[in-house]
Amino acid sequence: MPNPWNLIIQDPIINGLIAISSILPKEIEFGLAIIILTIIVRLILTPVTLRQLKSTKAMQDMQPKIQELQKKYGKNKQKLQQEMMKLYKEAGVNPLGCMWPMLIQFPVWIGLYQSIMKALATTPENLLDLSKHLYSGQIISRALPLNSHFLWLDLSKPDTTLILAILVGGSMWVQQKMTTAPAADSSQQSTNTMMQVMMPFMFGIICIMMPSGLPLFWLASTLIGIATQYFVTGGWGYLKKPSSSTQLESRGKGKRIRYR
Amino acid sequence: MKARIFISFGILFLFVLTSGGCIGGQQKPQGFSGVTAYEGDLYLGSMDGRVIAVDPSTRSEVWSLTFTMPSKGMSCGSSSTSAYIYSTPLVINGMVCVGIYNGKVLMINPSARSQNLDFPQARSGEWIFPRTDDVIGPVVGSQVEVNNTIFVCSSDGRVYALDITYGDEKWKSEHLGSKLWITPVVKEETIYVSTFEGYIYTLSAENGSLLPWEFKSEEGFVSSPALYEDIIFVGSFDRNLYAVKIGDDEPLWTVSGGDWFWSTPVVKDGVVYAGCLDGKLYAIDSKTGNSLWEFNTRDFIEYDRIVSSPIFVGDLLVVACESGEMYVLSSTDGVLMDAISIGHPVSGSLCTMDGIIYVRAQDNSLYAVDVEKGKISWELALTVE
Numbered sequence: 188m189p190n191p192w193n194l195i196i197q198d199p200i201i202n203g204l205i206a207i208s209s210i211l212p213k214e215i216e217f218g219l220a221i222i223i224l225t226i227i228v229r230l231i232l233t234p235v236t237l238r239q240l241k242s243t244k245a246m247q248d249m250q251p252k253i254q255e256l257q258k259k260y261g262k263n264k265q266k267l268q269q270e271m272m273k274l275y276k277e278a279g280v281n282p283l284g285c286m287w288p289m290l291i292q293f294p295v296w297i298g299l300y301q302s303i304m305k306a307l308a309t310t311p312e313n314l315l316d317l318s319k320h321l322y323s324g325q326i327i328s329r330a331l332p333l334n335s336h337f338l339w340l341d342l343s344k345p346d347t348t349l350i351l352a353i354l355v356g357g358s359m360w361v362q363q364k365m366t367t368a369p370a371a372d373s374s375q376q377s378t379n380t381m382m383q384v385m386m387p388f389m390f391g392i393i394c395i396m397m398p399s400g401l402p403l404f405w406l407a408s409t410l411i412g413i414a415t416q417y418f419v420t421g422g423w424g425y426l427k428k429p430s431s432s433t434q435l436e437s438r439g440k441g442k443r444i445r446y447r
Numbered sequence: 448m449k450a451r452i453f454i455s456f457g458i459l460f461l462f463v464l465t466s467g468g469c470i471g472g473q474q475k476p477q478g479f480s481g482v483t484a485y486e487g488d489l490y491l492g493s494m495d496g497r498v499i500a501v502d503p504s505t506r507s508e509v510w511s512l513t514f515t516m517p518s519k520g521m522s523c524g525s526s527s528t529s530a531y532i533y534s535t536p537l538v539i540n541g542m543v544c545v546g547i548y549n550g551k552v553l554m555i556n557p558s559a560r561s562q563n564l565d566f567p568q569a570r571s572g573e574w575i576f577p578r579t580d581d582v583i584g585p586v587v588g589s590q591v592e593v594n595n596t597i598f599v600c601s602s603d604g605r606v607y608a609l610d611i612t613y614g615d616e617k618w619k620s621e622h623l624g625s626k627l628w629i630t631p632v633v634k635e636e637t638i639y640v641s642t643f644e645g646y647i648y649t650l651s652a653e654n655g656s657l658l659p660w661e662f663k664s665e666e667g668f669v670s671s672p673a674l675y676e677d678i679i680f681v682g683s684f685d686r687n688l689y690a691v692k693i694g695d696d697e698p699l700w701t702v703s704g705g706d707w708f709w710s711t712p713v714v715k716d717g718v719v720y721a722g723c724l725d726g727k728l729y730a731i732d733s734k735t736g737n738s739l740w741e742f743n744t745r746d747f748i749e750y751d752r753i754v755s756s757p758i759f760v761g762d763l764l765v766v767a768c769e770s771g772e773m774y775v776l777s778s779t780d781g782v783l784m785d786a787i788s789i790g791h792p793v794s795g796s797l798c799t800m801d802g803i804i805y806v807r808a809q810d811n812s813l814y815a816v817d818v819e820k821g822k823i824s825w826e827l828a829l830t831v832e
Contacts (some may be wrong), residue, residue: 328685
């Protein structure tokens with residue numbers, strides 16, 4: 188009985204990767220195939236991504252109103268919650284609207300990641316396992332085994348130069364910075380700041396340990412995400428805008444001066 | 448915001464899990480060393496990184512030697528892990544030679560191991576190649592010995608010739624391919640090597656230089672080559688078994704299978720016996736490529752695959768499968784004589800001694816199978832408690 192996960196997601200992706208590799212120059216075949224397939228998958232997922240971005244944008248646009256509510260009902264959490272729900276309802280925004288598309292995309296990313304690792308077949312067991320996933324045909328058989336070298340990288344081994352880790356971490360920071368709305372209260376803002384730094388940092392650390400095929404996929408995916416975000420939401424988002432904590436701090440300083 | 452943090456870290460956590468081989472992604476390497484019999488003892492590699500000698504009369508380990516290798520990535524284990532052993536030990540004059548996936552080739556003296564002395568005991572003829580911390584790339588295929596020289600292929604794409612006494616490098620070939628996971632064939636001062644890139648190269652056993660004749664196929668070769676008379680038999684990624692006459696530019700014949708011919712074909716009395724990942728064992732006339740008979744293991748077990756080479760026990764042909772089923776066939780017509788269930792996948796090569804077949808299954812146990820009685824005589828768990 189074929190495994191439905193393999194049948195619907197993993198096998199088409201593996202064979203797609205290998206088929207794309209077969210038409211590319213041998214020296215860069217697999218690295219470029221990863222990038223091309225990442226683009227294709229992101230194109231297929233465009234409707235879902237757009238929905239997610241629109242939800243995010245709507246949430247961003249509501250931030251001033253949310254901040255006002257937070258200031259007004261900061262101490263009364265229950266009231267704040269009620270008012271915020273009312274605001275979301277009036278604006279026709281689902282606060283979890285940007286989460287569901289992300290969850291829908293998640294199996295595809297896992298499948299893509301697993302396919303990259305399987306197609307590389309770094310050990311005899313993996314090569315043996317790969318044969319279970321392959322379609323018959325010259326396009327597939329002629330591409331095997333795949334050349335794991337791409338630019339300075341051996342995609343089956345971690346990148347010891349740290350370049351990829353820095354690129355992945357940096358691009359993820361940019362993407363997070365673009366989307367994360369500034370918070371009114373300082374504790375939430377510090378959580379935001381921690382997230383903006385910790386997540387890219389952790390991904391950077393993982394990149395140092397992972398076969399570089401995976402960080403390459405992350406990098407390609409993040410860069411496409413940044414580009415999509417830029418064109419859909421119309422600019423660099425919160426990357427260019429000053430954070431609200433800075434605004435609040437400067438306002439606070441002004442007040443202090445007045446009192447003196 | 449909390450949901451966002453939760454989901455982000457959840458994604459990260461799942462990526463870490465999957466990337467480490469814990470829940471998919473890549474299949475965890477285990478090694479599938481075969482068994483060698485020599486003067487009443489058995490030698491094999493275990494799944495916990497040990498080269499082991501077993502006395503079948505007492506059904507116990509005589510000695511073992513453990514090897515480790517650095518672990519990779521965010522796996523679930525520590526920074527050092529048991530070395531994987533894929534190659535089948537080679538016994539030469541009582542000395543045991545084995546290649547390890549950590550990029551080392553070893554010569555082991557059973558006498559020194561029985562005394563539990565430090566490894567290597569140079570005075571006892573033991574050596575490790577390379578001697579320094581260097582490695583030659585993971586060794587997957589088995590070693591071959593001819594005229595006091597050990598020939599071994601490495602994942603660095605080269606063939607190495609090592610002095611049998613001291614383990615000194617006599618020569619190493621030029622880079623022949625991305626990785627050589629095969630056992631080379633050596634005959635009359637010529638080494639035959641098949642590559643993932645679709646070449647069959649011939650090298651001088653004397654100095655490793657490339658000889659004029661080579662064969663190129665559009666698709667890569669997945670199995671080790673087998674040589675019979677002047678024909679090389681080798682499985683390809685295009686799901687064909689190739690017969691290539693030495694000196695020719697075109698294959699003598701090709702036979703199509705439903706999947707890769709992963710295991711090294713066995714040739715006897717002009718008949719090629721080739722196991723395929725499509726679950727079939729093919730008997731083919733070595734000269735013409737005509738099919739003599741086929742035995743389909745999938746008539747008995749769905750999606751079964753033949754990973755290890757078949758073996759002869761007298762006139763009977765025995766083939767073990769990934770499902771753990773072992774089939775005893777008449778070699779003349781492929782008629783099923785008996786089936787014995789080991790119950791665990793078999794990937795490594797089998798060996799036979801005194802009518803008993805010895806096989807290491809992927810549950811890290813050694814099984815002694817009595818072909819005549821059609822049952823497992825005994826089994827020995829190789830895992831260290």
